[in-house]
Amino acid sequence: DIQMTQSPSSMSASLGDTVTITCLASQDIGNYLSWYQQKPGKSPKLMIYGATNLEDGVPSRFSGSRSGSDYSLTINSLGYDDEGIYHCHQYYEYPYTFGAGTKLELK
């Protein structure tokens, strides 16, 4: 199975900060990588697909990038509405797998 090593597992940042969450794929997954945001008690919400493509309706403060097997989600101008758990997900190969999640809190 493809392992997605996500870091950090949790982080705390201030209003207006820029934060980056990363996922390292254990093998090549091309650009078959999505990012989801999950609020407490809610289902995951697609934010980024194809590693770099912003889902409709998602603020442009969110961006995705790739460097080799490293995938990153960057959030600029952090706001309180950005708190939650962020998950990466590879859909290149079965079984589809997810990172362990990053809990983002605002100070």
Place this chain on the structure above:
Amino acid sequence: QVKLLQSGAALVKPGASVKMSCKASGYTFTDYWVSWVKQSHGKSLEWIGEIYPNSGATNFNEKFKGKATLTVDKSTSTAYMELSRLTSEDSAIYYCTMAFDYWGQGVMVTVSS
């Protein structure tokens, strides 16, 4: 708009089975794969498997073969997942998702005697 409405929470005894539903609306049900995802301990996600409603074709995570059964009813645009021989390890929230673009609200399954 696309909606996936899942059945309610379930409390089941060890060794029993549970069947949950996912009713789709707002899109052509038979055109998209429906996946099922497990969330344990409120954080990590696991892909269980997927079903293509048009043909009933399925793909599974090996870990859930023999545990999960996926079916659909095209007449009601509803997908089902049945989990068998339940243990405490199966206590979790289970989501259905249309091609990972749209997600149901989740079903909390608690396995307890």
